[in-house]
Amino acid sequence: MTYCVGLKLNRGLVFMSDTRTNAGVDNFSMTRKMFTWEVPGDRLITIMTAGNLATTQSLISLLEERSKATRERDPSILRAPTMFQVARLVGATLREIIAESAPTGSNSDSPFRASLIVGGQVKGSQPTLFLVYPEGNFIEATAETPYFQIGEAKYGKPILVRAFDPEMTFSEAAKLLLVSFDSTVKANLSVGLPFDLQTYEKDSFKVDRQIRIAMDDPMYQSISTGWGDALREAFNFLPSYEL
Amino acid sequence: MTYCVGLKLNRGLVFMSDTRTNAGVDNFSMTRKMFTWEVPGDRLITIMTAGNLATTQSLISLLEERSKATRERDPSILRAPTMFQVARLVGATLREIIAESAPTGSNSDSPFRASLIVGGQVKGSQPTLFLVYPEGNFIEATAETPYFQIGEAKYGKPILVRAFDPEMTFSEAAKLLLVSFDSTVKANLSVGLPFDLQTYEKDSFKVDRQIRIAMDDPMYQSISTGWGDALREAFNFLPSYEL
Numbered sequence: 001m002t003y004c005v006g007l008k009l010n011r012g013l014v015f016m017s018d019t020r021t022n023a024g025v026d027n028f029s030m031t032r033k034m035f036t037w038e039v040p041g042d043r044l045i046t047i048m049t050a051g052n053l054a055t056t057q058s059l060i061s062l063l064e065e066r067s068k069a070t071r072e073r074d075p076s077i078l079r080a081p082t083m084f085q086v087a088r089l090v091g092a093t094l095r096e097i098i099a100e101s102a103p104t105g106s107n108s109d110s111p112f113r114a115s116l117i118v119g120g121q122v123k124g125s126q127p128t129l130f131l132v133y134p135e136g137n138f139i140e141a142t143a144e145t146p147y148f149q150i151g152e153a154k155y156g157k158p159i160l161v162r163a164f165d166p167e168m169t170f171s172e173a174a175k176l177l178l179v180s181f182d183s184t185v186k187a188n189l190s191v192g193l194p195f196d197l198q199t200y201e202k203d204s205f206k207v208d209r210q211i212r213i214a215m216d217d218p219m220y221q222s223i224s225t226g227w228g229d230a231l232r233e234a235f236n237f238l239p240s241y242e243l
Numbered sequence: 244m245t246y247c248v249g250l251k252l253n254r255g256l257v258f259m260s261d262t263r264t265n266a267g268v269d270n271f272s273m274t275r276k277m278f279t280w281e282v283p284g285d286r287l288i289t290i291m292t293a294g295n296l297a298t299t300q301s302l303i304s305l306l307e308e309r310s311k312a313t314r315e316r317d318p319s320i321l322r323a324p325t326m327f328q329v330a331r332l333v334g335a336t337l338r339e340i341i342a343e344s345a346p347t348g349s350n351s352d353s354p355f356r357a358s359l360i361v362g363g364q365v366k367g368s369q370p371t372l373f374l375v376y377p378e379g380n381f382i383e384a385t386a387e388t389p390y391f392q393i394g395e396a397k398y399g400k401p402i403l404v405r406a407f408d409p410e411m412t413f414s415e416a417a418k419l420l421l422v423s424f425d426s427t428v429k430a431n432l433s434v435g436l437p438f439d440l441q442t443y444e445k446d447s448f449k450v451d452r453q454i455r456i457a458m459d460d461p462m463y464q465s466i467s468t469g470w471g472d473a474l475r476e477a478f479n480f481l482p483s484y485e486l
Contacts, residue, residue: 154397158426162471163478174484183401199486209486219484228405230477235406238469241417241462243442243452 001190002033002151003181004048006117006129007173008141010166012208013119013127013200016177017048018151018185020192034196035060037067037078040206043122045077045086046198050151051114051134058097059114063090080122087118087130087138095136115150120200127202155187156180170199170208175223178213182224193220244433245276245394246424247291249360249372250416251384253409255451256362256370256443259420260291261394261428263435277439278303280310280321283449286365288320288329289441293394294357294377301340302357306333323365330361330373330381338379358393363443370445398430399423413442413451418466421456425467436463 004017015034022028031053037045047063049056067076080086094114101112113134121127129141131148141148146166149157159180168176174197184191193215199208213220247260258277265271274296280288290306292299310319323329337357344355356377364370372384374391384391389409392400402423411419417440427434436458442451456463 152397154395154430155401157430158398158401159474159478161429162474169483171483171486174486175481176478178484179478179481186404187397187400211486219482223481223484226481227477230480231402231405231474234470234473234477235402235419235422238418238422238466238473239462240412240414241421241466243414243417243454 001188002050003153003156003184003191004033004050004117004150005156005160005177005180006046006048006119006141006148007164007168007177008119008127008129008146008166009168009170009173010202011170012202012204013046013121013129014170014173014177015046015048015117015119015196015198015200016174016181017196018181018191019194019196020190021053022190025189028192030192030194032196034198036198036207036210037063038206039078041123042205043078043120044200044205044207045083045118045120046200047090047119048117048150049114050116052112055094055097055101055112055114056116059090059094059116062093062097066093082125083118083120083122083128083130084140086120086122087132087140090116090118091132091136091138094132094134098134117148117150121202121205123205127200152184152188152191155184159183173199178220178223179227182220182227244431245293246396246399246427246434247276247293247360247393248399248403248420248423249289249291249362249384249391250407250420251362251370251372251389251409252411252413252416253445254413255445255447256289256364256372257413257416257420258289258291258360258362258439258441258443259417259424260439261424261434262437262439263433264296265433268432271435273435273437275439277441279441279450279453280306281449282321284366285448286321286363287443287448287450288326288361288363289443290333291360291393292357293359295355298337298340298344298355298357299359302333302337302359305336305340309336325368326361326363326365326371326373327383329363329365330375330383333359333361334375334379334381337375337377341377360391360393364445364448366448370443395427395431395434398427402426416442421463421466422470425463425470
């Protein structure tokens, strides 16, 4: 599996993804799940992927190829006029790849499925996030649902529900995401470090920060340990249920 | 879905289950998922159920019937000499019910499946917990895995991983379970109040407490609100991830 989260803050967007890919437990490795296209002054598009690795790699390669071959008739995400059109293109490409693979004969129910978080900003519109389904359709983040999760989303959801605030700074958002990811890796073997983190400042049309956070990152270590201690302390401080 | 947790503490056992049952989102109601058989001085057996409701209701009825009809040839959980034999009987009964339903023609992959937590104590052996699979086989709680969850287990797992302690009192355990259940109901519609809570004191061979905790229970309210506040405070107190 995978765990990726995209947050829509008032000051911009924050993305985090893990890097573990596995087929069963005896075949696992590291792969990047966050991909960014940048046209300084015009647009920034970031895609995070969960699901079948062959599908998501094909998707990224095809999007990449089409954004480079200028005489290619197919439209490119670098020329789409809005983020909505970017999401439509990405969704259509995803559906195309899944459909291409489908008739070749796997017996599994939904063998080539993938989900995506597509986020960014195109000049002339606001920064936004989309959650793209394997069928190619998608939903957009709103004020009521200002973040999306894909992959192993359940373990890390409670802290997002309770601590997310659209006014957060990027550093606070990074902390929130690390707590959510740390809860997930402690409970599920299919999500693993290092994590990729990227921030995007509204109206900048370029990547703000892009870092890879490894197991031995001292700030990650202090958040992980600190969170364990803080949770136990908060828990001890709560009144018991008198029986 | 469902959410049930059984904890094995040094002083005894604690069980909690939710009461929501649903088929889709437009057909839901309340049902009990915790069932207890008590022979004062000899044994206490508690079963919590998750999965297909027709299966779990049949299971409980059949176990109940067989524990009453003394001339019934099938063995009863009230006569099994150990908890291990109780778990074997319950597992075999579960498998029997699923097998009976299977050939009648549902098309779904695993339509009649159910999982169980079986816990208790039979005179002459220690209190223990088993997790029974739909296939009828089971695993037992150990010092390394002193609790079991069934149903929507992911949201509420991180706090169990971090705050469980086998030395806890029953009141502390009830608090831990309420925090775990509260995180789950806040993130998943298929788990709902009221919750059933039962405690069993080692070597007592009778129910210690059995209560139903409703949404308006003031202690539940204070734990739920207090936990939200405590989480946010603990979160704010953590160092940010400096970018």
